Amino acid sequence: MVISAQLPLPREEFQASAADGPARGRALLRLGPFVLALVLGGHGLTGTLLGRDELVTWDMVGRDTGRILATLGNVDAVHGTYYLLMHGWVELFGDSVLSLRLPSLLAVAVTASVVALLGERLFGYRAGILAGFLFALVPAVSRYGQEARSYALVLLAVALATLLLLRALDRPRSLWRWAGYALALVCTGFLHLIALSVVLAHVCLLVARGRGERALWWKSGLALAAVGACVTPLALLGRSQAGRQLYWVPAPDGWALLSLPGGLFASVVCAGALLALALLAPSEHRAALLLCGTWALLPPALVWAASHGEVSYFRGVYVLFTLPAWALLAGSGLASARRSWKAAAALLVALAVVTLPDQRQMRQPLEHDAPVPLDYAAAAKVIERLHRAGDAVVYDRADTWKLDGGVQYYLPRDLRLRDVFLARTPAEIDDLYAVQCAVPERCLGDERRVWLVTQGTDLAFNAIDPAQAGALRSRYVLSRSTPLTGMTVSLLERGGGR
Structure with a gap:
């Protein structure tokens, strides 16, 4: 040329x-x-x-x-x-x-x-x-x-x-x-x-x-x-x-x-x-x-x-x-x-x-999130298949961009889970990032089961904010954990007598 x-x-x-x-x-x-x-x-x-x-x-x-x-x-x-x-x-x-x-x-x-x-x-x-x-x-x-x-x-x-x-x-x-x-x-x-x-x-x-x-x-x-x-x-x-x-x-x-x-x-x-x-x-x-x-x-x-x-x-x-x-x-x-x-x-x-x-x-399938792929659809399928009425959810928001939005998009629109530590949604504060509970213990409800969605393959409680992990540990025990591409879906259930 x-x-x-x-x-x-x-x-x-x-x-x-x-x-x-x-x-x-x-x-x-x-x-x-x-x-x-x-x-x-x-x-x-x-x-x-x-x-x-x-x-x-x-x-x-x-x-x-x-x-x-x-x-x-x-x-x-x-x-x-x-x-x-x-x-x-x-x-x-x-x-x-x-x-x-x-x-x-x-x-x-x-x-x-x-x-x-x-x-x-x-x-x-x-x-x-x-x-x-x-x-x-x-x-x-x-x-x-x-x-x-x-x-x-x-x-x-x-x-x-x-x-x-x-x-x-x-x-x-x-x-x-x-x-x-x-x-x-x-x-x-x-x-x-x-x-x-x-x-x-x-x-x-x-x-x-x-x-x-x-x-x-x-x-x-x-x-x-x-x-x-x-x-x-x-x-x-x-x-x-x-x-x-x-x-x-x-x-x-x-x-x-x-x-x-x-x-x-x-x-x-x-x-x-x-x-x-x-x-x-x-x-x-x-x-x-x-x-x-x-x-x-x-x-x-x-x-x-x-x-x-x-x-x-x-x-x-x-x-x-x-x-x-x-x-x-x-x-x-x-x-x-x-x-x-x-x-x-x-x-x-x-x-x-x-x-x-x-x-x-x-x-x-996961190319649009390369080089750190996250299988939101697989996570949503696990929750959809095993959820029960009254279940709640906790999303890893510490270092993860739109993990919550990805799973929510692929869940059925009529399947609603209370987001335990969510204080205000991004839409409510005119931003792209959510505001979470300042004192996690106060945001826990009476749900018997909580889904925990985290990035990576670390143990469930190790992958989220320590204060949130402590609050969950005080009432719940790990029931099951499903590793997926780039993420893990865990189910927490109420501990005996609590």
């Missing part, structure tokens, strides 16, 4: 390539990548248990709008737009695993079509459709197309904003086109602030294209200023909450940056293949290479550099929105290297085959 900085760049470069596709192929360009991404992402969509982050989504979207807004003032404001959208979705379609994940699946499928349209404009019809198929084949695309979080929608917002920028450059005097571009960027920022680093790539293209064009300069500047004004309040609020939410993310070293592609693509093989194809992208499409190259490389570099202060933001999923750029470059390289449609199709099939183990790994 060669990026030339020669100026000026002709405006006709994108427009000419946009007309290359034959009329009979337009449906394939739009629908082919969409269908492939939909089929791949849809396979095994409900087979994987909800992960910790998805359980946060379920918790948040189950609150009313006022409670969601109140919670965002305390924590997780950067995901607020997604929660509000999903709240409306769940009101209409329920909170099943299928319902929670379907918006993400649809988002990656539409993104595959947008990538194909971008590729057509930037590199020609052939490169566009190959880019769309390559994007759909990336294991990370299926992985986050099957997760009830905002990242798939961020992919769509970034790709759409880039397409709208190219449309605005077609007619830089059109205020409506710049307004559409600005709106797409605002949506991007509201879904995930870090994704706005794609503006670096957009600015590089604007600088390359805008020499001597006053209309382009002031209208693009006005659009970006409007975006900045809209997202600044959210950025300030999110920055104030970042330390609390990202305290666990380590500051990255140089190796973390070099090893990013394997995690970004969710496949070392796929990452290597697309990077190799990207290097074959022809140099004559200078503006297109400038846009895609800076889109692929600058955001990760910026996030890496910004992660050496008080808070680290360096996670592969946070720069997932760079995948379309790599697919576009790889599609261009493949179109240039393989003039025959059959040869290109054979390479796509080969890529699908060699990445099949990674695709299978993405669909393992």
Whole structure:
């Protein structure tokens, strides 16, 4: 891949390539990548248990709008737009695993079509459709197309904003086109602030294209200023909450940056293949290479550099929105290297085959909680099978994120157990974390049996807060213990005469 900085760049470069596709192929360009991404992402969509982050989504979207807004003032404001959208979705379609994940699946499928349209404009019809198929084949695309979080929608917002920028450059005097571009960027920022680093790539293209064009300069500047004004309040609020939410993310070293592609693509093989194809992208499409190259490389570099202060933001999923750029470059390289449609199709099939183990790994039942999997569904089945009316429950909340929510999600909705040491739920205090009894002895009831759900395989009383363990020991003895993947479900019964 060669990026030339020669100026000026002709405006006709994108427009000419946009007309290359034959009329009979337009449906394939739009629908082919969409269908492939939909089929791949849809396979095994409900087979994987909800992960910790998805359980946060379920918790948040189950609150009313006022409670969601109140919670965002305390924590997780950067995901607020997604929660509000999903709240409306769940009101209409329920909170099943299928319902929670379907918006993400649809988002990656539409993104595959947008990538194909971008590729057509930037590199020609052939490169566009190959880019769309390559994007759909990336294991990370299926992985986050099957997760009830905002990242798939961020992919769509970034790709759409880039397409709208190219449309605005077609007619830089059109205020409506710049307004559409600005709106797409605002949506991007509201879904995930870090994704706005794609503006670096957009600015590089604007600088390359805008020499001597006053209309382009002031209208693009006005659009970006409007975006900045809209997202600044959210950025300030999110920055104030970042330390609390990202305290666990380590500051990255140089190796973390070099090893990013394997995690970004969710496949070392796929990452290597697309990077190799990207290097074959022809140099004559200078503006297109400038846009895609800076889109692929600058955001990760910026996030890496910004992660050496008080808070680290360096996670592969946070720069997932760079995948379309790599697919576009790889599609261009493949179109240039393989003039025959059959040869290109054979390479796509080969890529699908060699990445099949990674695709299978993405669909393992506990993959969304890797590398510390917790089998919430198995725990819920143990309790459902053996519970009796009047049973209570204690959840290990000392160092465990959403262990209670995971088990509660997979329990039948009509099976209600008193949460012994729960003083106030997260929804009641507009937060993500529950408040537990300050004096555990006072919270014990007269239940004869208490289920104890803990992380790991330690003895039941050793796995929870010592004060809670002491209170339980004073009245209950361990009756049975069932070890499961990543957790243990124990049954405590009243001791004799107590």
